[in-house]
Amino acid sequence: MAPKTMARQSHLQLHHMRVKLDSDSLVDMSVGLMINDDLYAYSNFALCDYFMQGRAKRCSRHLYDIYKLSPLIKFDEKFLILVGEVRKHRAQMSICPSAMPGVHVPEIITQFCDNDFYEKDYEDITSYFSADYVSYKDTIAKMREIATGSLFIE
DSSP: OOOEEEEEETTEEEEEEEEOOOOSSSEEEHHHHHHHHHHHHHHHHHHHHHHHHOTTTTTHHHHHHHHGGGGGOSSSHHHHHHHHHHHHHHHTTTTTTGGGTTTHHHHHHHHHHTTTTEEEEEHHHTTTTTTTOOHHHHHHHHHHHHSSSTTTOO
16 A cells, blocks of 8 residues: 655654465554655765764764765755755754754864764765675865855854
């Protein structure tokens, strides 16, 4: 059955669906899914948060997501508003220091790019993407492009 989209809550789009568990039973369930625009915005902040906390292990996957999502995002006024909403939402959580007022996200992106902070982790966790592999160098080039733009400037 096709998912029925409900109102957004906390940057998740809630989908209701009926899932077949086995040959005799169906169950109705709700699943919160992050849409591309939200995932893109959240992933940029997450990379900055992990860098600020010194956590690279199993966190570099966001580089791949951002690289792959970039051509799918319409960088318009609506998206800029979304980035502001994501920042405001994340700023309410102590584990999200990059969203706090006065934090310059492009500067943090530049720092983790300059330091190759995520390189080892990225190579470790993406090496099995043989059919759709994106090099660390290419993801960092995309991040540098983001850092030079005005998208994440408060």
